[in-house]
Amino acid sequence: EIVLTQSPGTLSLSPGERATLSCRASQSVSSSYLAWYQQKPGQAPGLLIYGASSRATGIPDRFSGTGSGTDFTLTISRLEPGDFAVYYCQQYGSSPYTFGQGTKLEIK
Amino acid sequence: EVQLVESGGGLVQPGGSLRLSCAASGFTFSIYAMTWVRQAPGKGLEWVSSISYSGSSTYYADSVKGRFTISRDNSKNTLYLQMNSLRAEDTAVYYCAKGITMIRGVITTYYYYMDVWGKGTTVTVSS
Numbered sequence: 654e655i656v657l658t659q660s661p662g663t664l665s666l667s668p669g670e671r672a673t674l675s676c677r678a679s680q681s682v683s684s685s686y687l688a689w690y691q692q693k694p695g696q697a698p699g700l701l702i703y704g705a706s707s708r709a710t711g712i713p714d715r716f717s718g719t720g721s722g723t724d725f726t727l728t729i730s731r732l733e734p735g736d737f738a739v740y741y742c743q744q745y746g747s748s749p750y751t752f753g754q755g756t757k758l759e760i761k
Numbered sequence: 762e763v764q765l766v767e768s769g770g771g772l773v774q775p776g777g778s779l780r781l782s783c784a785a786s787g788f789t790f791s792i793y794a795m796t797w798v799r800q801a802p803g804k805g806l807e808w809v810s811s812i813s814y815s816g817s818s819t820y821y822a823d824s825v826k827g828r829f830t831i832s833r834d835n836s837k838n839t840l841y842l843q844m845n846s847l848r849a850e851d852t853a854v855y856y857c858a859k860g861i862t863m864i865r866g867v868i869t870t871y872y873y874y875m876d877v878w879g880k881g882t883t884v885t886v887s888s
Binding site (some may be wrong): 654686688690693697698699701702709710739741743747748749750751752753754755 | 796798805806807808811812820821822823856860872873874875876878880881
């Protein structure tokens with residue numbers, strides 16, 4: 654089983670700042686099959702990034718994903734009020750298709 | 762409109778059973794893999810189980826293997842999760858979610874990340 658470890662657990666930033674979220678895998682994620690999701694309180698998660706770096710439909714280019722192998726990063730440039738949420742990474746290269754434990758992005 | 766609507770959640774005693782359903786609409790259900798994801802109160806997302814577009818392949822988290830069964834009825838556009846021998850730690854909101862199918866010429870590839878999610882159904886296991 655691939656274990657995904659996200660850091661930091663909580664990130665406190667102000668609107669307009671840049672956020673950098675990390676997702677580290679316990680073993681290589683095949684073909685960069687790594688996705689990122691955003692979840693706001695009381696809502697289902699929504700897809701942001703797939704294939705480590707491809708934005709999902711309708712996702713603004715302020716969101717970008719990079720990485721391969723075992724190290725992946727989600728960057729949000731110029732934070733907007735609606736970006737403050739919990740972010741999860743998921744690997745879908747091999748079953749079980751595990752999630753990271755999440756990073757909470759909160760307003761400073 | 763692409764939509765997933767879960768049902769079947771509720772309160773059940775430890776050791777009991779429940780069957781969750783997920784009704785799909787607005788897309789060709791039979792060509793997409795489907796997944797169940799759960800979220801315990803105040804906790805993160807946990808992948809539970811996935812099923813291939815045809816139902817011929819199923820995958821489970823170790824935490825539910827042997828107790829939960831995922832299935833689908835493509836004629837009814839419905840996904841199921843049969844949950845037996847329920848435990849307190851199974852208490853969670855259960856989401857169903859749609860996978861991705863990419864068709865490039867004669868090659869079709871199925872992916873197990875999810876672009877559409879239902880609102881979830883709550884399962885509470887307690888005496």
